[in-house]
Amino acid sequence: MSTSNDGVALVESEHLPGAGGAPAHERVYLALRERILFGGFQPGRPVTLRGLAESLGVSPMPVREAVRRLIAQRALELHDNRRVSVPAMTARKFDEIVFARLALEPELAVRAMPRIGEVELARIEQIDDGIEAAMERGDPEGYMRSNHAFHATIYNLAASETLGALVDSVWLQFGPFMRTVYGRVGTTNLEDQHQKAISAIRRQDGEGLKSAISEDIMQGMRFIGETAFRR
Amino acid sequence: MSTSNDGVALVESEHLPGAGGAPAHERVYLALRERILFGGFQPGRPVTLRGLAESLGVSPMPVREAVRRLIAQRALELHDNRRVSVPAMTARKFDEIVFARLALEPELAVRAMPRIGEVELARIEQIDDGIEAAMERGDPEGYMRSNHAFHATIYNLAASETLGALVDSVWLQFGPFMRTVYGRVGTTNLEDQHQKAISAIRRQDGEGLKSAISEDIMQGMRFIGETAFRR
DNA sequence: AAGTCCGATTTGTGATCACATTATGCCCTG
DNA sequence: CAGGGCATAATGTGATCACAAATCGGACTT
Numbered sequence: 001m002s003t004s005n006d007g008v009a010l011v012e013s014e015h016l017p018g019a020g021g022a023p024a025h026e027r028v029y030l031a032l033r034e035r036i037l038f039g040g041f042q043p044g045r046p047v048t049l050r051g052l053a054e055s056l057g058v059s060p061m062p063v064r065e066a067v068r069r070l071i072a073q074r075a076l077e078l079h080d081n082r083r084v085s086v087p088a089m090t091a092r093k094f095d096e097i098v099f100a101r102l103a104l105e106p107e108l109a110v111r112a113m114p115r116i117g118e119v120e121l122a123r124i125e126q127i128d129d130g131i132e133a134a135m136e137r138g139d140p141e142g143y144m145r146s147n148h149a150f151h152a153t154i155y156n157l158a159a160s161e162t163l164g165a166l167v168d169s170v171w172l173q174f175g176p177f178m179r180t181v182y183g184r185v186g187t188t189n190l191e192d193q194h195q196k197a198i199s200a201i202r203r204q205d206g207e208g209l210k211s212a213i214s215e216d217i218m219q220g221m222r223f224i225g226e227t228a229f230r231r
Numbered sequence: 232m233s234t235s236n237d238g239v240a241l242v243e244s245e246h247l248p249g250a251g252g253a254p255a256h257e258r259v260y261l262a263l264r265e266r267i268l269f270g271g272f273q274p275g276r277p278v279t280l281r282g283l284a285e286s287l288g289v290s291p292m293p294v295r296e297a298v299r300r301l302i303a304q305r306a307l308e309l310h311d312n313r314r315v316s317v318p319a320m321t322a323r324k325f326d327e328i329v330f331a332r333l334a335l336e337p338e339l340a341v342r343a344m345p346r347i348g349e350v351e352l353a354r355i356e357q358i359d360d361g362i363e364a365a366m367e368r369g370d371p372e373g374y375m376r377s378n379h380a381f382h383a384t385i386y387n388l389a390a391s392e393t394l395g396a397l398v399d400s401v402w403l404q405f406g407p408f409m410r411t412v413y414g415r416v417g418t419t420n421l422e423d424q425h426q427k428a429i430s431a432i433r434r435q436d437g438e439g440l441k442s443a444i445s446e447d448i449m450q451g452m453r454f455i456g457e458t459a460f461r462r
Numbered sequence: 463a464a465g466t467c468c469g470a471t472t473t474g475t476g477a478t479c480a481c482a483t484t485a486t487g488c489c490c491t492g
Numbered sequence: 493c494a495g496g497g498c499a500t501a502a503t504g505t506g507a508t509c510a511c512a513a514a515t516c517g518g519a520c521t522t
Contacts, residue, residue: 023313023505025299040515048473061506064474068296069257071302082254082474096393103334162327162404164396166304173393180258254475279503292476295504312484313504465522472515478508485502492495 025062028052032066036075036086036172038144039179044088049077067163075172089177091229098221100170102164105151105217106210109197112158113209116201124201128194135190140182143190144175147220150194174224181224193219256293259283263297267306267317267403269375270410275319278307306403322460331401335394336448337441338380340428343389344440347432355384355432359425366421371413374421375406381425404405405455412455417462424450 032052035041049067053060067084070076077087087093116124127150134142148171155164193216200208239377263283266272284291285451298315301307308318318324347355358381365373379402424447431439 025505050473059507060474061508065299065505066297068299069303072300074393083514084474092391093393098393099338100335100394100397103338104331107330107334123339160323160327162305162324162401163331166331168395169400170393255476282504290477291504292478296475314484315504463522465520467520468518470507470515470517472513474513475511477510481505483502483504485500487498487500489498490496492493 019169023062024058025065027212028058028062029066029069031056032070033172035073036070037148037175038141039176039183041086043086043176043180046083046085048084058200070172073169073172075169075175087173089174089228091225094174094177094225094229097170097174098217098225100166101217101221102214104167104170106213108155108158108160108163108167108198109209109213110206111160112156113164113201113204113206114188115157115159116154120153120157121198121201124150125198128192128198129154131194132192135192138186138188139177140187143182143187144178155199166200176227179225181228185227190223191219204212254293255289256296259287259289259293260297260300262287263301264306264403267301268379268406269372270407270414271418272317272407274317274407274411277314277316279315301403304400304403306400306406316362317407318404320405320459322456325405325408325456325460328401328405329456330436331397332448332452333445334397335401337444339386339389339391339394339398340440340444341437342391343385343387344432344435344437346388347385348391351384351388351427352432355381356429358384359423359429362425363423366418369417369419371410371418374413374418375409385428408459409455412459416458417432421454422450442446 040046046069049060049063052067053063054061067076071078071084074087076084078084127146130146131143131150134146151171155167158164193212197209197212197216200206200212272278278298280291280294283298284294287294298307302315305318307315309315358377360376362374362381366378381400382402386398389395424443428440428443428447431437431443
């Protein structure tokens with residue numbers, strides 16, 4: 001059962017935006033990141049170095065380094081057996097993730113706001129169109145990609161590397177879980193809360209942006225939490 | 232200049248609490264962590280895999296994995312040159328760290344509080360005695376060790392792995408910087424803010440504990456920030 | 463027929479080697 | 493004596509090999 005349902009994404013040989021002449025362990029890291037964030041891995045699923053290496057067309061060595069990195073970010077989990085797996089979600093962990101998101105992301109958005117000009121805002125609105133399209137289409141992976149792009153684009157503009165890294169780690173931790181939920185119940189029940197954020201940015205209203213991001217997080221996470229933990 | 236002022240800490244061969252039969256890369260990780268948290272490394276200082284390997288008495292291989300892990304935690308920095316160094320502090324990064332600490336650590340303390348019984352509180356008070364002793368002694372490393380133990384002991388009791396990992400990453404990022412400041416101005420001007428936290432725990436006052444931790448962070452970080460950035 | 467033990471396979475770990483890239487020191491040139 | 497180019501050394505990266513622990517398979521026992 002070596003390759004079972006691994007999805008397809010091999011490491012692109014060359015000419016890929018953002019990973020041109022980068023070291024193999026970096027390309028492997030980015031490839032695994034993609035799978036984790038957008039549903040390529042099933043929570044709880046065991047992962048082997050040699051398996052990933054074969055699946056990505058590289059030797060086990062760069063995989064080791066990429067996996068070690070993802071373990072440090074808590075995107076993967078190292079058990080006492082010395083075996084690696086995609087962490088399973090628990091109600092407790094989920095609650096911590098929600099708290100961390102609410103504590104960090106609105107601030108990150110506010111710090112980004114002064115740097116969001118016309119072109120950046122246009123790009124953000126374009127991404128939001130993609131979100132709604134994916135929602136209507138009932139496309140979970142497309143929704144997750146666009147939704148991540150929406151937040152990541154804003155947060156990256158904050159150029160706050162420390163806070164950004166913390167938030168990035170958090171996203172990596174609920175990515176696989178999000179995918180299983182949407183795969184089960186679809187995306188049609190979602191509502192797009194991003195318009196409030198966009199208009200707040202347009203009028204450079206910091207408090208408005210903070211509460212818009214907060215509401216977006218609360219609404220989205222409550223939906224995920226309720227359908228998964230039925231509390 | 233291979234060995235310059237590396238400090239001494241070799242990787243203890245065996246019989247060390249918490250790293251008995253652990254893999255070498257784990258022991259190396261813990262050793263490097265110690266150096267970073269408690270002042271064994273100078274910010275901005277370059278670090279080489281082979282150098283660390285020789286300094287720790289292991290092959291470069293486990294060092295690679297430990298360093299990759301620390302890079303992911305932002306305790307070390309990977310430059311475009313592919314060279315690794317201890318990150319230098321900036322006013323901007325420092326500000327982000329303060330925000331993250333204030334956003335996460337009081338909550339972590341509150342989540343730990345119900346689990347702090349008589350024995351745990353006694354242990355915490357004992358650690359605080361160590362802090363005051365190190366302060367009077369003018370011992371920066373001892374102060375940093377005890378201060379870290381004080382916070383880490385409380386936060387670990389929260390058993391909140393996700394939030395704990397975020398906070399851990401933050402501490403790793405200001406450890407070396409803290410050391411340079413205390414090394415420059417000493418620890419005699421510090422005041423111990425922990426009594427307020429201890430008494431809040433004793434009467435199980437969540438809000439009181441939150442504000443005590445917040446004040447401790449603000450006071451300590453303001454001192455560090457002022458002496459370093461003289462703003 | 464169910465549980466247990468033992469052998470074969472898989473897996474993580476660590477070391478060593480080879481190579482490309484980068485940094486460093488030296489010599490030469492002006 | 494200063495500055496630039498070149499040979500040498502050092503460094504990160506990746507592959508391969510060897511080994512020990514863990515897992516999994518089936519055969520055997522009761």
